[in-house]
Amino acid sequence: MPDDIALRLEEHETKLSELYALYADLFPDYREFWEELSRAEENHALIIQEIMKKVDGETIFLNKDRFRERPLQISLEYIQEMHDKALQGKSTLINALSTANTMESAIIDGKFFEVFQGNSPWLKKYVRTLQEETREHQQMIKQMLLKVRKE
DSSP states (O other): OOOHHHHHHHHHHHHHHHHHHHHHHHOGGGHHHHHHHHHHHHHHHHHHHHHHHHOOSSSEEEOGGGOOHHHHHHHHHHHHHHHHHHHTTOOOHHHHHHHHHHHHHHHHHTTGGGGEEESOHHHHHHHHHHHHHHHHHHHHHHHHHHHHHHO
């Protein structure tokens, strides 16, 4: 049975996807970059949904002791703030990239995906995918940030 923290984690990935989609609209010269990130975050939300369906409290469970919910809440609030700022036309490309870098770092540093625990090879594969792709996103964003700053 899904727990509030898992649902909020899914919401986090969905909201991040929506923010990146908005950035794709605001920065059409970088549309492909933002759309790729947006699709990946939406896929992360789908993976979390699949994991939640298999949480049984025995082989796959939520280990809330390894996870602090407050950083997730702060991150969700920040995503909303940046979304509102972008809608108001108060976001530059550098700001958007910096925001994205901050968000991906928060996911990694906060160990958000470690809430899912268990010995299931299926679970380990999906958690590893979430973690690796988030690190890849962070690297992509950092590279784009360096490129844009040079221009």
